Amino acid sequence: MTEAEKKQLDEQGYVVLEGFIDAEWLRALRARVEELYELEGENAGHEFRPEPFARRLANLVDKGEVFEQVVSDPRLLVFVSHVLGGSLKLSSLNARSTNPHAPESQPLHCDMGVLPDDTGAKVCNSVWLLDDFTLENGATRVVPGSHLWGRLPAQSVRAPKAPHAGEVVLTAPAGSVILYNAHIWHGGTANSTARHRRALHAFYVRRDLPQQQWQAMCLRAETQKRMEPLMRYLLALDDPMNDKLCAEGSGQSGFLR
Ligand SMILES: O=C(O)CCC(=O)C(=O)O
Numbered sequence: 001m002t003e004a005e006k007k008q009l010d011e012q013g014y015v016v017l018e019g020f021i022d023a024e025w026l027r028a029l030r031a032r033v034e035e036l037y038e039l040e041g042e043n044a045g046h047e048f049r050p051e052p053f054a055r056r057l058a059n060l061v062d063k064g065e066v067f068e069q070v071v072s073d074p075r076l077l078v079f080v081s082h083v084l085g086g087s088l089k090l091s092s093l094n095a096r097s098t099n100p101h102a103p104e105s106q107p108l109h110c111d112m113g114v115l116p117d118d119t120g121a122k123v124c125n126s127v128w129l130l131d132d133f134t135l136e137n138g139a140t141r142v143v144p145g146s147h148l149w150g151r152l153p154a155q156s157v158r159a160p161k162a163p164h165a166g167e168v169v170l171t172a173p174a175g176s177v178i179l180y181n182a183h184i185w186h187g188g189t190a191n192s193t194a195r196h197r198r199a200l201h202a203f204y205v206r207r208d209l210p211q212q213q214w215q216a217m218c219l220r221a222e223t224q225k226r227m228e229p230l231m232r233y234l235l236a237l238d239d240p241m242n243d244k245l246c247a248e249g250s251g252q253s254g255f256l257r
Helices: 002-010 021-041 065-072 074-083 221-226 229-235 241-252
Strands: 014-017 054-057 089-098 124-131 139-141 177-181 185-188 197-205
Touching: 002 014, 002 074, 014 089, 021 054, 021 065, 021 089, 021 197, 065 197, 065 229, 074 089, 074 124, 074 177
Parallel strands: none
Antiparallel strands: 014 177, 054 089, 089 197, 124 177, 124 197, 139 185
């Protein structure tokens, strides 16, 4: 992380990392995501929650080795660790694809609807661009600096789906990664094109909070068995405190909704 990136992340709350995913990896990610949408059909994303005007996939660490590289990329973890003060684990890995002609933006929100506490940020998200993000096709919008305001948009904005005076729509080529302090006010925008806008969300949380998808519960035994120590740590597979937090939060389903 350069000093300029650090300053941008601290003050604005996000960075855009262009050229992060090489061409071959991007092809493999797109191919597996499309295969999963096809395989899962109407059930796609059911483990998490349906969303109007978007296709979703959830629990992706369990659905292809190509995704393990996404959540454990050391180039990304440096940024995540900076945001979360060195205490991190994966919360979930999902895909979100804004439908063609999706008529409206998501409401501005902070992930998990939480505010930072005295220790600092609790949540950090990364959006992996499988398609170009443009002003027309549903690129993510953020309100720079809002991660520092200590307020949720739901409490402070009258029309959270409407454009916000301070927002920036983050356009970037496919293969980029957008990393943000997930207390920043943000959301997907409308898609006026005839094509899907596809992305992965690799979402991290501080280790004293529950995972959105309790990995020890959601991953099949065969997936867990092949995980090396770094992945086990990142997924909190051998972490009794995580098990307790997740059991309290999500119960037997393993999914916090
Ligand atoms: O996919 C995007 O552009 C952002 C989505 C998002 O913020 C969410 O689903 O919580």
